Amino acid sequence: MLSKRIIPCLDVRAGKTTKGIRFKENVDIGDPVEMGRFYYEQGADEIVFYDITASSDRRDIVIDVVNRVAEEIFIPFSVGGGIRSVQDMRDVLLAGAEKVSINTEAIMNPRLIPEGAQAFGSQCIVLGMDVKRVQPSPKIPSGYEMVTHGGRSDTGIDALWWAKEGERLGAGEICLNSIDADGTQQGYELTLTALISQNVGIPVIASGGAGSIDHVYDALTKGKADAALVASIVHYGTYTIREIKEALLAKGVKARKTWR
Amino acid sequence: MIGIIDYRAGNLKSVERALNKLAVPCRITADREVLLEAERIIFPGVGAAGKALEDLRHLGLDRVLIQAYEQGKPILGICLGAQIVLEKSQENNTRCLGLVPGEVKRFPTPLLSRDHDPLKIPHMGWNNVRILKPHPVLAGIREEDEFYFVHSYYTEPASETWGIGQTEHGIEFTSILGSKNLIATQFHPEKSGVPGLRILKNFSTWKGTHAQ
Numbered sequence: 001m002l003s004k005r006i007i008p009c010l011d012v013r014a015g016k017t018t019k020g021i022r023f024k025e026n027v028d029i030g031d032p033v034e035m036g037r038f039y040y041e042q043g044a045d046e047i048v049f050y051d052i053t054a055s056s057d058r059r060d061i062v063i064d065v066v067n068r069v070a071e072e073i074f075i076p077f078s079v080g081g082g083i084r085s086v087q088d089m090r091d092v093l094l095a096g097a098e099k100v101s102i103n104t105e106a107i108m109n110p111r112l113i114p115e116g117a118q119a120f121g122s123q124c125i126v127l128g129m130d131v132k133r134v135q136p137s138p139k140i141p142s143g144y145e146m147v148t149h150g151g152r153s154d155t156g157i158d159a160l161w162w163a164k165e166g167e168r169l170g171a172g173e174i175c176l177n178s179i180d181a182d183g184t185q186q187g188y189e190l191t192l193t194a195l196i197s198q199n200v201g202i203p204v205i206a207s208g209g210a211g212s213i214d215h216v217y218d219a220l221t222k223g224k225a226d227a228a229l230v231a232s233i234v235h236y237g238t239y240t241i242r243e244i245k246e247a248l249l250a251k252g253v254k255a256r257k258t259w260r
Numbered sequence: 261m262i263g264i265i266d267y268r269a270g271n272l273k274s275v276e277r278a279l280n281k282l283a284v285p286c287r288i289t290a291d292r293e294v295l296l297e298a299e300r301i302i303f304p305g306v307g308a309a310g311k312a313l314e315d316l317r318h319l320g321l322d323r324v325l326i327q328a329y330e331q332g333k334p335i336l337g338i339c340l341g342a343q344i345v346l347e348k349s350q351e352n353n354t355r356c357l358g359l360v361p362g363e364v365k366r367f368p369t370p371l372l373s374r375d376h377d378p379l380k381i382p383h384m385g386w387n388n389v390r391i392l393k394p395h396p397v398l399a400g401i402r403e404e405d406e407f408y409f410v411h412s413y414y415t416e417p418a419s420e421t422w423g424i425g426q427t428e429h430g431i432e433f434t435s436i437l438g439s440k441n442l443i444a445t446q447f448h449p450e451k452s453g454v455p456g457l458r459i460l461k462n463f464s465t466w467k468g469t470h471a472q
Contacts, residue, residue, distance in 0.1 A: 003386040071277055076451050123410045203380050256386045256406045
């Protein structure tokens with residue numbers, strides 16, 4: 001039986017993480033490679049590196065980070081942010097990432113999904129979805145709308161439709177981020193998570209809103225998610241990955257034990 | 261030296277990096293001579309069976325693998341590399357290498373858990389392996405260790421004698437198979453953290469023999 005995955009997400013800008021992790025000894029570490037290794041050793045099941053750099057020479061920096069991460073960690077990791085072409089995907093995958101995540105780029109150019117899936121296999125293509133709650137309407141019947149550019153732009157696209165469309169186009173996984181819950185630490189958007197997870201046949205990673213271990217538990221049970229993305233609750237030392245997993249195991253959720 | 265067979269199938273570098281970390285000499289190559297002289301061969305693979313076999317045959321590497329197997333050279337197949345040692349695959353209806361009798365099948369749909377929840381395909385993520393018989397390459401691996409899987413097809417050797425490990429995802433399937441000097445894992449040891457690295461390390465000193 002598959003374990004539910006716990007996936008730390010690191011935001012990277014110009015080769016540095018934007019939020020350093022605060023170790024128990026109160027040392028800030030801003031190097032994504034060091035942070036990646038830290039979470040690998042703590043028992044993360046996967047790691048997401050999200051590149052929020054906007055400069056033009058960014059590709060080289062990103063590829064360098066991916067290469068160095070791949071030499072240090074021996075679990076899957078994905079890279080998202082600014083992947084606009086099959087060539088961008090190829091660069092990141094050849095540097096050692098297991099998966100690429102496309103979000104705004106996929107809405108601007110949906111053909112990226114089948115082209116990427118054709119070239120590298122569906123398992124490499126993660127469809128990132130930023131979703132906002134709205135009044136249900138004929139155009140947005142689910143009451144959840146896709147937004148882009150980190151939540152700044154509305155699209156008029158129904159999130160449930162887009163999730164199914166993404167799967168049909170060849171995405172191998174969905175990383176579902178609730179803009180309403182993101183940053184609140186009040187819990188994942190469980191209605192949205194369950195709605196999407198129960199309507200697609202590919203794995204769904206819940207994202208946005210984790211503030212406690214109970215929130216993670218809820219996303220994986222009530223939310224029916226296959227994995228949970230965590231950021232602040234692990235970056236600031238509130239919990240370790242191991243503490244989250246021990247609590248999940250105690251509540252009967254299968255999680256991968258990496259400690260002996 | 262371990263020869264990593266290069267037939268343009270997926271990310272060979274991750275296998276190379278894991279071996280580098282373990283300080284095990286290796287080389288990614290499509291050169292038949294180099295492969296036949298290597299002490300051991302790793303046969304990785306990501307992608308579709310049809311294309312993989314076509315590329316292998318085009319490069320003449322199908323014959324190298326068969327020859328290396330007959331010579332008794334230790335061989336480790338990974339993921340697609342574990343599938344195409346069988347006789348045939350339902351994926352693209354492909355005739356495979358035939359080192360192991362049996363075939364490769366797609367997970368049935370709908371696929372349900374023991375609690376009757378629908379399960380997803382591909383089988384992607386971390387799962388356990390129940391070891392059916394001890395093997396030197398699996399020394400130190402424990403029941404609770406988990407390994408990283410990504411696949412929609414699974415191996416079904418014709419006889420139980422080929423099964424070394426078993427995994428559950430709606431059905432029980434063979435996740436480690438082999439005989440004589442061949443061992444093959446459906447999961448990715450190079451992406452499976454500490455227990456995965458242990459398997460690669462064990463393989464790097466395996467002589468290709470074990471008590472049946």
